[in-house]
Structures are given as structure tokens and as C-alpha cells.
Amino acid sequence: MGSFSIWHWLIVLVVVLLLFGRGKIPELMGDMAKGIKSFKKGMTDDDTAEDTRSDPRTVDHRPGETVVASDRNATKP
Template sequence: MGSFSLFHWIIVLAAVVLLFGTKRIPQAMGDIARGMKQFRNGLREEDTPEVQATPVVKPAELPRDTVHRA
């Protein structure tokens, strides 16, 4: 009494197909798959730490007339 038999699952599947139609079910599955993919990508982006590039500081060029030669 507590579990569904194969006959019960066939009736449930037939009811779902009648209610939603055969075109909306694949579309809904595609939407769910896209949502799951975006969710996983969002989790990956949160896990990777943002690496901030340190600016390269070039030494200031001295004018040629201020350079002393020995």
C-alpha cells in the first residue's frame, strides 16, 4: 500500500503528458538544465579567488644631464 507500482507510474506519466503536452515537457527540461548549468558556473566563480594584478612600477627615468659619470 505504501509504494507505487508500474501501473501507477504509467497513469501519472499519462496525466502529465495530457496536462502539459509533449512540446512543453522538453522545453521545461531544457530550462531546468540551463538553470542548473548557470548555478554551477556561479558556484565556480565564487570559489575562485579574484587575483588582483599589482601594477608594475617602472623606475622614473632620469634626464641625461643629471646623470653623473665618474
């Protein structure tokens, strides 16, 4: 009762082949391998993209330039 006999495994194999067909199983495995390769490539692309990213500042600052904030709501004395 603990393990299946050879006849059980043969019946399971026949049912799987009938459901998926003879050529479908290698095709599924090939698609799965392509997916794994694509995932790995995407992970390495993310790592290199972070290293080569430019400075995320949106405002250019020139050295020696003084920035003064003006207060439009201030009243003159």
C-alpha cells in the same frame, strides 16, 4: 497494495502528458539543465574573483612616509 500496477502508471503518464503537453517536459528539463550550468559557472567565477581581487586598502601608503594624527580639540600650553 504495496506497488502500483502497469495500469496505474499508464494513467499517471496520460495525466502528466495532458497537463504539461508533449513538448513542455523536454523544455522544462532543458531549462533546469541551463540553470544548473549557470549555477556551477557562478560558483567557479566567485572562486576566481576572490583570487584575482586587488588589495582592498582604500588609502595609498608610500613607504617612508610618516602619518601624524592631529588633535584639533587639544589646547596649547
